[in-house]
Amino acid sequence: MFRYANPAMFMRLSGALLPWVCGAAVIALAAGLYLGFQVPPDYQQGMTVTIMFVHVPAAIVAESAYGLIAIASLFSLVWRHPLADTAARAAAPLGAVFTALGLITGSLWGRPMWGAYWVWDARLTSFLLLLFLYLGYIALWNAIEDEARAARAAAILALIGAVNLPIIKFSVDWWNTLHQGESILSGKIAPVFLWPLLIMALAYMLLFAALWMVRIRTEIVNRRARGLMQRTA
Amino acid sequence: MITSLAAEKLACVRGERRVFADLDFHVAAGQALVVEGANGVGKTSLLRLIAGFLPPASGRVTLNTDRGAISDGEERGRLVGWLGHQDGIKPQLSVGEQLEFFAQLYGARDVIGPLLERVGLSRQRDFPCRYLSAGQKKRLGLARLIVSGRGLWLLDEPLAALDTAGRALTAELMSAHCAAGGIVIAATHDALGLEARSLRLEAA
Amino acid sequence: MSGPFASLLSRDLRLAARSGGGAALALAFFALVATLVPLGVGSDLHLLSRIAGGVLWVGAVLAALLSLDRLYQGDFDDGSLDLIALSPLSLEQVALAKLLAHWLSTGLPLTLLSPLLALLFGLSGQGTWALFVSLLIGTPAVSAVGAIGASLTLSLKRGGLILPLIVLPLLAPAVIFGAGAVSGALDHLSNGALGLLSAFSVAAVLLSPFAAAACVRLNLAG
Numbered sequence: 001m002f003r004y005a006n007p008a009m010f011m012r013l014s015g016a017l018l019p020w021v022c023g024a025a026v027i028a029l030a031a032g033l034y035l036g037f038q039v040p041p042d043y044q045q046g047m048t049v050t051i052m053f054v055h056v057p058a059a060i061v062a063e064s065a066y067g068l069i070a071i072a073s074l075f076s077l078v079w080r081h082p083l084a085d086t087a088a089r090a091a092a093p094l095g096a097v098f099t100a101l102g103l104i105t106g107s108l109w110g111r112p113m114w115g116a117y118w119v120w121d122a123r124l125t126s127f128l129l130l131l132f133l134y135l136g137y138i139a140l141w142n143a144i145e146d147e148a149r150a151a152r153a154a155a156i157l158a159l160i161g162a163v164n165l166p167i168i169k170f171s172v173d174w175w176n177t178l179h180q181g182e183s184i185l186s187g188k189i190a191p192v193f194l195w196p197l198l199i200m201a202l203a204y205m206l207l208f209a210a211l212w213m214v215r216i217r218t219e220i221v222n223r224r225a226r227g228l229m230q231r232t233a
Numbered sequence: 234m235i236t237s238l239a240a241e242k243l244a245c246v247r248g249e250r251r252v253f254a255d256l257d258f259h260v261a262a263g264q265a266l267v268v269e270g271a272n273g274v275g276k277t278s279l280l281r282l283i284a285g286f287l288p289p290a291s292g293r294v295t296l297n298t299d300r301g302a303i304s305d306g307e308e309r310g311r312l313v314g315w316l317g318h319q320d321g322i323k324p325q326l327s328v329g330e331q332l333e334f335f336a337q338l339y340g341a342r343d344v345i346g347p348l349l350e351r352v353g354l355s356r357q358r359d360f361p362c363r364y365l366s367a368g369q370k371k372r373l374g375l376a377r378l379i380v381s382g383r384g385l386w387l388l389d390e391p392l393a394a395l396d397t398a399g400r401a402l403t404a405e406l407m408s409a410h411c412a413a414g415g416i417v418i419a420a421t422h423d424a425l426g427l428e429a430r431s432l433r434l435e436a437a
Numbered sequence: 438m439s440g441p442f443a444s445l446l447s448r449d450l451r452l453a454a455r456s457g458g459g460a461a462l463a464l465a466f467f468a469l470v471a472t473l474v475p476l477g478v479g480s481d482l483h484l485l486s487r488i489a490g491g492v493l494w495v496g497a498v499l500a501a502l503l504s505l506d507r508l509y510q511g512d513f514d515d516g517s518l519d520l521i522a523l524s525p526l527s528l529e530q531v532a533l534a535k536l537l538a539h540w541l542s543t544g545l546p547l548t549l550l551s552p553l554l555a556l557l558f559g560l561s562g563q564g565t566w567a568l569f570v571s572l573l574i575g576t577p578a579v580s581a582v583g584a585i586g587a588s589l590t591l592s593l594k595r596g597g598l599i600l601p602l603i604v605l606p607l608l609a610p611a612v613i614f615g616a617g618a619v620s621g622a623l624d625h626l627s628n629g630a631l632g633l634l635s636a637f638s639v640a641a642v643l644l645s646p647f648a649a650a651a652c653v654r655l656n657l658a659g
Contacts, residue, residue: 140603160585
């Protein structure tokens with residue numbers, strides 16, 4: 001399988017895939033948004049429920065991206081795979097942006113629901129901590145000059161973060177019940193809302209995949225350019 | 234007891250730069266090897282590679298002992314006496330404390346007093362190390378090297394900052410170490426002042 | 438007590454005591470945070486006793502982070518870490534000794550000072566006891582997670598700036614359970630916070646030496 005993951009192979013494969021993934025993302029996004037505006041108002045939340053369609057998928061992608069970084073880090077540490085470092089590094093700012101998106105849409109949703117932009121809801125609090133985990137990870141990558149050393153250190157941090165993330169979520173949930181909070185997304189989702197939500201989730205994932213590929217490709221090209229400069233210097 | 238040290242097809246890569254490649258050498262017990270070469274040619278990297286800090290990009294280093302061959306880096310490190318480019322001396326500790334700490338850390342049973350006398354620091358035993366000159370710090374490093382009791386000495390610029398007497402002392406200690414069946418590998422630009430083979434590193 | 442492990446431990450404690458007053462600096466910082474909070478939120482002892490658990494826990498965590506940079510960075514900068522790595526101790530044992538030294542020179546003194554600061558916040562007897570016990574159980578986790586951060590940033594000239602950013606989110610559970618234990622004691626509830634805190638602490642202390650050793654290994658190769 002590593003044969004298919006070398007940078008040259010990745011460039012060819014991703015080059016062929018990229019237009020399709022981009023196209024699919026745009027279509028899914030358009031369809032999801034259209035369907036999202038067609039749903040009937042919720043009996044409790046009114047039309048604000050439509051914020052769910054941009055909020056929940058962002059949250060899903062934000063968490064999955066951290067998982068992907070952790071998996072890539074494991075590959076980097078155990079098998080010293082060069083593409084794994086690039087992939088992990090490229091995913092981090094995207095994950096951070098999706099986390100921020102989840103926080104912003106969550107707080108916009110909270111304003112009509114709770115009457116405040118920010119409530120210490122368990123979900124939002126966990127996401128705020130996740131954002132800090134992302135920022136720390138990105139900062140560590142940027143702080144260490146030597147690239148190989150930075151990659152290994154960041155990989156160790158990502159794995160520690162991945163081990164700690166469920167504990168953080170658990171502790172925040174525990175803290176939230178202690179202080180009697182409430183969550184927006186408690187209870188079941190009615191089927192009318194489910195389809196637009198699923199399509200939007202797919203759209204966000206495709207968007208993430210497309211951006212991720214672009215970022216990895218950029219990094220590979222950058223590396224080649226640096227190599228060329230070193231050789232001609 | 235160490236019988237010999239051998240490197241086969243050793244290569245070193247730092248970042249994306251190939252430092253050296255296809256390096257072969259062999260040093261038997263009782264011999265000294267001087268590593269020479271211009272700045273940036275990888276002398277320090279070679280010493281760190283032998284000490285087991287740095288895994289080789291390819292090739293291998295084997296340390297042969299009377300209990301078998303060791304090719305694992307960290308295991309090899311347990312037989313290395315190190316005198317690095319940096320002094321490894323804490324300004325807050327006294328000379329005696331510094332040396333006692335290393336004696337205990339390395340599980341040595343040596344008495345500190347005679348050792349300090351040998352390197353000419355017995356008067357400074359209770360001085361905080363911040364008052365030592367660069368040459369005196371080097372002498373403390375030599376004492377530490379002896380107290381480690383290790384067979385394979387790796388020395389990075391051992392003569393730097395030393396006066397004539399200090400250089401003579403270093404040469405004397407190295408000769409004594411070789412005579413006792415140890416190995417000395419030193420990276421230096423200066424003449425060591427003892428019988429030694431030389432290994433010249435060239436830019437890859 | 439002698440041997441390589443004990444000698445490294447006592448040397449780190451001695452260095453901590455001689456550089457910048459060791460525990461005194463962290464204690465002064467802790468006391469200052471505890472003084473500034475009432476100046477900011479007002480002198481209402483009822484309010485202060487409600488927030489004491491959280492404020493003192495956050496203060497203790499921040500105070501413990503102050504001295505983290507000397508855990509590995511000093512030894513890396515002057516080459517001592519090379520010599521320590523070549524000793525008969527494994528790097529995991531080295532990391533454990535350093536973790537223990539950090540806790541003994543910061544976590545433990547902070548815990549011992551906490552009842553005095555609890556007094557300034559009008560914390561009840563049970564609340565003070567819960568704070569003391571939770572700090573005693575939880576500060577090893579702070580040192581353990583902090584040690585990982587210190588080993589990740591040991592080669593950085595300005596690692597002290599990035600270290601809190603890496604370490605603080607990972608320490609959220611310790612703060613939550615620690616402060617939770619205090620508020621549980623105030624409300625006469627048994628909420629299981631101390632049990633959860635113990636579990637977190639044990640896991641952190643067990644995992645930390647391996648993670649820190651991996652980082653040290655990586656930096657020695659650099």
